[in-house]
Amino acid sequence: MNNSAKNDYPPGLIRADDLEHLLKALGAGGFRIQAPVIRDQSIVIDEIKSAGELPAGWTDEQNRGHYRIKRRSDNAYFGYVVGPYSWKKFLFPPSTAILEAKRTGNGFQVSAAAETVSPTAFFGIRPCDLRALQILDRVLIGSEYRDPIYQKRREQILIVAVNCTEPGGNCFCTSMESGPGAAEGYDIVLTEMIDAGQHNFLAQAGTERGNLILQQVPSEKATSDALKSAAEAVQMAARKISKKIDTADIKEMLYANAEHPRWEDVAKQCLSCANCTLVCPTCFCANIDDYTDLTGETATRVRRWDSCFTLDHSYIHGGSIRSSVRARYRQWLTHKLAAWHDQFGSSGCVGCGRCITWCPSGIDITEEVAAIRSGTVKAKAI
Amino acid sequence: METLEPILAQHPFLKGLDAKYLKLIVGCASNVVFQAGEFIFRTGENADHFYIVRQGKIVIETYSPIKGPITIHTRQQGEVLGWSWLVPPYKWRFDARALELTRAIALDGKCLRSKLEEDHDLGYELMKRFTLIIAERLEATRLQLLDIYGDNT
Amino acid sequence: MATTLEKIKEGLDRSQPWMPNLFRVERIRKETYDTFTFDLETSDGAGCAFQPGQFNMLYIYGVGEVPISISGDPKNSRTLVHTIRAVGTVTKNMRQLKRGDLVGVRGPFGRPWPVEDAKGHDVIIVAGGIGLAPLRPVIYHLLAHREQYGKIILHYGARTPDDILFRQELETWRARFDFDVQVTVDRSTGSWQGNVGVVTLLIPKATFDPLQTIAMVCGPEIMMRFTVLELLKRDLTEENIFLSGERNMKCGIGHCGHCQFGHLFVCNDGPVFRYSDTADLFKKREI
Structure with missing residues (x-):
């Protein structure tokens, strides 16, 4: 699961100095490039033109409710993990017009909100975040109704994934089987290797268009030693991951523990701030708001990220279904780790650890699951 | 009086009651008819009967000088009307009025009470049946109080 | 024209689920002090087929959209009938609509009542x-x-x-x-x-x-x-x-x-x- 997919494209070795050529090839292919960059003391995702804009030589220190960027001792381009933003913001924007209505003589007309989307490369997406995209694909374009906004953008995405060789403090992708190596879903996957003064990338195409791009980049044939050390680097990362969630029967376990006292405990700590849902790469709850311009001649329907931690999320006439923080935390965690299986055929969690890092009170989802499992209440409290 | 026995035996309230008990009860029973609008009992009167309703519809109400009569429940065929005869001081708490022509079998409370005291097996049997009715009324009253179709539930 | 008609009859375009079909209010009836029923029809008379128990998302221009179950006769797919309790901003605005006003309709959605399973019961x-x-x-x-x-x-x-x-x-x-x-x-x-x-x-x-x-x-x-x-x-x-x-x-x-x-x-x-x-x-x- 943590090895690159076996396929027909021959892996190549690209010298770190030649990474620029890969970016150029993407640019020449008509792709805008979104990649990790440093902004405001954190590693976020933004448009870049050259490899020089990548956070080379930086890493991030992550813990419960803790995030700092720090200098590394080497010049690794990808020596950090995931920041506060996930790639969902490009495909499922925090705020998008979904419909425009215009007044006419005796009524109104509707049209899809017009937008142009240009081909974009997700450069440096991590295996956990790549899995998150696959999960969002199932939610938003994988069933009967397909979200045209997501679909249009998704069709324009080229994926250059980067395997993780150094996990962060809150990572638990190994539990969720989403990393540290990318298994599928990429056009190109890179593994960064720094060893004895050598700084290289093992590059593997996953699709024909990925292969065509790689062909434009100077590279040499990857030796079996290079393949071995790339695989080892990923395996080493897996071994370094200390957080875990025991996913055995997790759906049944959580369903059976809806009345577990732990929910009450975590509710005392939870500020219901919605940070975890905003940083989560798979949370998809959204609200739709209506706006009219000053003249009343046009009305716009805008879809905006919402969170199950807000009271309004479950509001029906008269009140909110989930009025307590206990119920809202339970909803979030149980949905993510249990109900998601019933709804979309997989877990909704990819083990990226963002919800732990960005929780202002340091709640750790892995710890909550463990606590509920260890004190599993079989007889339901009345 | 024997003619009332099969009628009682078929009423949901007494269904399945041992024949020997039915015979005892029949001794306290009489046939009654109320015309539409007629009061069956009034608040404060002695509760010396209860009624096994065979046909018709009865309203249980109380009276407010400002609002007039206020309906609490309606009873109809297949149901039982009244249990104040069972608890001291044996006085009606509400008014009962026939909404339409109503036929019922009236059971004499005093007569029945003495029989229940004499034969506790019969007493227990009848108490079980009344407990069901009281529990059902209590639940219905709670639901009514919840105002479930209102804005607050 | 024929394609539009077909499209509307099938309900929503599955690849454009945010796009409502426009219906005109044909009639409004007051049911009680806080509920009313309106009949909606398309200008071409195509209407929309539905099953008992399904609902539509009804949109009023500039105000918002609410889920409302269909209360009409499934045999009459020409007319969408909705019975609405005016309790929120959108539904209160709906009560103000007049004959001829437009309503956006997305749907029908949801699983119906089991009228098929109930046969013979x-x-x-x-x-x-x-x-x-x-x-x-x-x-x-x-x-x-x-x-x-x-x-x-x-x-x-x-x-x-x-x-x-x-x-x-x-x-x-x-x-x-x-x-x-x-x-x-x-x-x-x-x-x-x-x-x-x-x-x-x-x-x-x-x-x-x-x-x-x-x-x-x-x-x-x-x-x-x-x-x-x-x-x-x-x-x-x-x-x-x-x-x-x-x-x-x-x-x-x-x-x-x-x-x-x-x-x-x-x-x-x-x-x-x-x-x-x-x-x-x-x-x-x-x-």
């Missing part, structure tokens, strides 16, 4: 309050195919006599010898001569074959909970009891996350649920 319909509206299409369907069903019973509970929906229709139905209609109110007012007491009190007196009966229940959650208890007391099986769930809904297509009810989306997996599949959820608080 007795059917007991228990409705509370506005819950009669989503069940009215079932009644139309059952009566239109009367010979396919056994006994048909309607128990309807309202808050007061002034809250009773579809009064004239209820009278018409009650006059039929092949339809047992019982109406009750929680609180009597005025000259009401009918039943007073909660709707659950009607169930013990109904006559049906418990092993061959399908129950369809719609109303406030508390009412449905107690109704289920009464139906189980009458030996109906959990598999034969169907309830309608209610949660916040913003999209109707399983994308917005609001209507989750345990592992279910009320918009896609419901709003009609089999009790045996959801008994646990209906018992849990704040789920």
Whole structure:
């Protein structure tokens, strides 16, 4: 699961100095490039033109409710993990017009909100975040109704994934089987290797268009030693991951523990701030708001990220279904780790650890699951 | 009086009651008819009967000088009307009025009470049946109080 | 033109689920002091086919969109009928609409009442309050195919006599010898001569074959909970009891996350649920 997919494209070795050529090839292919960059003391995702804009030589220190960027001792381009933003913001924007209505003589007309989307490369997406995209694909374009906004953008995405060789403090992708190596879903996957003064990338195409791009980049044939050390680097990362969630029967376990006292405990700590849902790469709850311009001649329907931690999320006439923080935390965690299986055929969690890092009170989802499992209440409290 | 026995035996309230008990009860029973609008009992009167309703519809109400009569429940065929005869001081708490022509079998409370005291097996049997009715009324009253179709539930 | 007509008849374009079809208000009827019914039609008369129990997302220009179940006759796909309680911003605005005004319609959505499974069975319909509206299409369907069903019973509970929906229709139905209609109110007012007491009190007196009966229940959650208890007391099986769930809904297509009810989306997996599949959820608080 943590090895690159076996396929027909021959892996190549690209010298770190030649990474620029890969970016150029993407640019020449008509792709805008979104990649990790440093902004405001954190590693976020933004448009870049050259490899020089990548956070080379930086890493991030992550813990419960803790995030700092720090200098590394080497010049690794990808020596950090995931920041506060996930790639969902490009495909499922925090705020998008979904419909425009215009007044006419005796009524109104509707049209899809017009937008142009240009081909974009997700450069440096991590295996956990790549899995998150696959999960969002199932939610938003994988069933009967397909979200045209997501679909249009998704069709324009080229994926250059980067395997993780150094996990962060809150990572638990190994539990969720989403990393540290990318298994599928990429056009190109890179593994960064720094060893004895050598700084290289093992590059593997996953699709024909990925292969065509790689062909434009100077590279040499990857030796079996290079393949071995790339695989080892990923395996080493897996071994370094200390957080875990025991996913055995997790759906049944959580369903059976809806009345577990732990929910009450975590509710005392939870500020219901919605940070975890905003940083989560798979949370998809959204609200739709209506706006009219000053003249009343046009009305716009805008879809905006919402969170199950807000009271309004479950509001029906008269009140909110989930009025307590206990119920809202339970909803979030149980949905993510249990109900998601019933709804979309997989877990909704990819083990990226963002919800732990960005929780202002340091709640750790892995710890909550463990606590509920260890004190599993079989007889339901009345 | 024997003619009332099969009628009682078929009423949901007494269904399945041992024949020997039915015979005892029949001794306290009489046939009654109320015309539409007629009061069956009034608040404060002695509760010396209860009624096994065979046909018709009865309203249980109380009276407010400002609002007039206020309906609490309606009873109809297949149901039982009244249990104040069972608890001291044996006085009606509400008014009962026939909404339409109503036929019922009236059971004499005093007569029945003495029989229940004499034969506790019969007493227990009848108490079980009344407990069901009281529990059902209590639940219905709670639901009514919840105002479930209102804005607050 | 023909393609447009076909498109609308099928409901929503699955790849453009945010795009409503535009319907014109043909008629508005006041039902009670806080509820009204409007009939919607497309300008080309195409209308929209639906199944009893399905709902639409209705949009008013610039104000917003709300989920409303369809209360009309499924045989008449030309006209969409919705019965609405004016309680929120959007529904209060809807009450102000006039004949000829446009309403955006997305739908129909959701799983219907089991009118097919109910063939050859007795059917007991228990409705509370506005819950009669989503069940009215079932009644139309059952009566239109009367010979396919056994006994048909309607128990309807309202808050007061002034809250009773579809009064004239209820009278018409009650006059039929092949339809047992019982109406009750929680609180009597005025000259009401009918039943007073909660709707659950009607169930013990109904006559049906418990092993061959399908129950369809719609109303406030508390009412449905107690109704289920009464139906189980009458030996109906959990598999034969169907309830309608209610949660916040913003999209109707399983994308917005609001209507989750345990592992279910009320918009896609419901709003009609089999009790045996959801008994646990209906018992849990704040789920």
